[in-house]
Amino acid sequence: MSNKTMTQARNAPRCGAHARTTGKPCLCPAMPNGRCRIHGGKSTGAPTGKANGNYKNGKHTKRHKQFVQATKAIKAAIRQNNHAKAHGLIDGLETILD
Numbered sequence: 001m002s003n004k005t006m007t008q009a010r011n012a013p014r015c016g017a018h019a020r021t022t023g024k025p026c027l028c029p030a031m032p033n034g035r036c037r038i039h040g041g042k043s044t045g046a047p048t049g050k051a052n053g054n055y056k057n058g059k060h061t062k063r064h065k066q067f068v069q070a071t072k073a074i075k076a077a078i079r080q081n082n083h084a085k086a087h088g089l090i091d092g093l094e095t096i097l098d
Contacts, residue, residue: 015039067093 015026015036028036046052049061058064070093077086 009029012029013034015028015030015034015038017026017035017039018024019026026036026039028038030036033040046054049055070089074086074089074093077083077089
């Protein structure tokens, strides 16, 4: 490696995450997000849906949660004798199911 390359490597921005025990900052070179590969690197999180190994059924999917919320709103409108609102909510529920 040339001397110029080593100088650039030494001058790279550092991670700066602090250790709990010593309180000293991490000295690893930072990525564009400001942290090193150890303290918040490239991971975007676990996959969603069936790609996740912990997926069992569709009971807690976003679509199911929207469905449950919409049906609760329809029941509340019917209890309040607001049938026009209930019909509007039913139309909205049909779009969720499509």
